[in-house]
Amino acid sequence: MEKKQISILGSTGSIGTQTLEVAQAHGMGVYALAAHHNIRLLEQQVRQFRPKKVCIYEEGQYAKLQEQLADLPVQVLCGMEGLCEIAGDTHADILVNAVVGMVGLLPTLTAISAGLDIALANKETLVAGGSLVMEQAAKKGVAIYPVDSEHSAIFQCLQGNRREQLHKIILTASGGPFFGRTREELANVTVADALNHPNWSMGNKITIDSATLMNKGLEFIEAKWLFDLTPDQIEIVVHRQSVVHSAVEYQDCSVIAQLGVPDMKIPIQYALLYPERMPCPTKRLSLTDYNTLTFEKPDPETFTCLKTAIAAITAGGTAPCIVNGANEVAVAAFLSGKIGFLDIGALSQRAMESIEKTEITCYEDVIAADTKAREFVRSAISK
Numbered sequence: 284m285e286k287k288q289i290s291i292l293g294s295t296g297s298i299g300t301q302t303l304e305v306a307q308a309h310g311m312g313v314y315a316l317a318a319h320h321n322i323r324l325l326e327q328q329v330r331q332f333r334p335k336k337v338c339i340y341e342e343g344q345y346a347k348l349q350e351q352l353a354d355l356p357v358q359v360l361c362g363m364e365g366l367c368e369i370a371g372d373t374h375a376d377i378l379v380n381a382v383v384g385m386v387g388l389l390p391t392l393t394a395i396s397a398g399l400d401i402a403l404a405n406k407e408t409l410v411a412g413g414s415l416v417m418e419q420a421a422k423k424g425v426a427i428y429p430v431d432s433e434h435s436a437i438f439q440c441l442q443g444n445r446r447e448q449l450h451k452i453i454l455t456a457s458g459g460p461f462f463g464r465t466r467e468e469l470a471n472v473t474v475a476d477a478l479n480h481p482n483w484s485m486g487n488k489i490t491i492d493s494a495t496l497m498n499k500g501l502e503f504i505e506a507k508w509l510f511d512l513t514p515d516q517i518e519i520v521v522h523r524q525s526v527v528h529s530a531v532e533y534q535d536c537s538v539i540a541q542l543g544v545p546d547m548k549i550p551i552q553y554a555l556l557y558p559e560r561m562p563c564p565t566k567r568l569s570l571t572d573y574n575t576l577t578f579e580k581p582d583p584e585t586f587t588c589l590k591t592a593i594a595a596i597t598a599g600g601t602a603p604c605i606v607n608g609a610n611e612v613a614v615a616a617f618l619s620g621k622i623g624f625l626d627i628g629a630l631s632q633r634a635m636e637s638i639e640k641t642e643i644t645c646y647e648d649v650i651a652a653d654t655k656a657r658e659f660v661r662s663a664i665s666k
């Protein structure tokens with residue numbers, strides 16, 4: 284098997300660092316790396332993996348990074364321009380988009396127009412601009428390999444079966460640290476409580492999304508776009524152990540699931556090596572370690588983010604983009620202590636209900652809706 288060259292946007296994050304572990308385990312080439320502001324780790328990664336290009340998004344750190352890397356033959360870039368230069372560079376065989384948030388949309392679209400396949404972790408890209416991304420990817424014949432564990436599971440359960448014989452998908456959810464609590468009990472939870480996820484160690488933004496269950500709402504929308512489903516073909520089931528990563532039910536009543544230990548290296552590797560299944564640097568699953576696997580209904584009345592996200596994708600157009608933009612600002616405000624936990628859901632819902640929704644015909648429509656949502660939440664918080 285020929286060794287692939289990969290480029291990673293968000294290489295210093297939770298998905299980014301695990302992607303490098305997988306790449307190293309398989310002797311893959313690292314063509315380019317990018318981060319937001321962590322130049323210390325980015326420099327270490329450049330010294331270890333010797334990419335041809337590196338980008339730091341924050342322009343204030345650019346000169347410093349250039350100076351730190353002056354002894355190496357690496358081109359140093361910055362800002363959105365730098366991210367897009369990497370995203371559109373077809374010297375790589377695959378782009379891993381592992382940045383967090385809407386900022387990943389333009390690089391994703393750039394990779395698609397260059398014809399570069401994408402391993403997509405950046406789910407916000409599909410939530411905000413799913414119709415654009417999927418349409419353009421189909422037009423260009425670009426493959427989008429899911430990195431999100433649930434979507435990787437579904438993708439795996441679709442292999443060797445007929446897509447038109449799919450009945451529905453079962454999207455599993457860990458339920459996060461607060462599943463089973465009442466709204467009264469959620470009112471005063473702290474940032475530290477919310478960051479304490481029972482099964483997964485992830486970046487801060489997605490960990491908060493997992494606690495509010497917005498993550499599952501975003502994943503519902505992500506699944507709709509990746510697998511061309513209608514909302515009524517997606518069932519969410521709470522499965523506290525995160526062993527069954529999701530399942531597909533076919534017309535004949537057979538349900539095919541994908542299982543494994545909760546370790547993102549498995550879905551990352553499947554996206555990078557598809558369709559190969561090579562040894563992965565993680566633990567093997569031992570079902571008897573678990574004794575019991577549980578499955579429960581979600582509680583959208585308590586975890587209103589779930590309800591808001593599903594209402595948004597059912598409404599269509601820019602509604603999911605508005606919910607995503609509002610949620611990004613609200614989560615950042617919660618993390619910096621400006622609002623309470625339940626305000627995240629309340630603000631996302633109010634943004635979706637208050638802001639006018641339009642169809643999405645181009646990138647600018649997405650940006651306009653995202654900007655309105657962010658302004659709405661910022662102004663609601665400052666009142």
Ligand code: NDP
Nearest residue numbers: 293295296297298318319320321340382404405406485486
């Ligand atoms: P982290 O916060 O751990 O990492 C985010 C990465 O993106 C960092 O490398 C960060 O750089 C970089 N980044 C952020 N903004 C920019 C920017 N403007 N330009 C360039 N780089 C940027 O997040 P995660 O790895 O947890 O999540 C990444 C994506 O993957 C999210 O969309 C998340 O929803 C999704 N995902 C994550 C999972 C997980 O297990 N972590 C599971 C499934 C999906 P810096 O370090 O400099 O800040």
Ligand code: MG
Nearest residue numbers: 431432433502
């Ligand atoms: Mg997931």
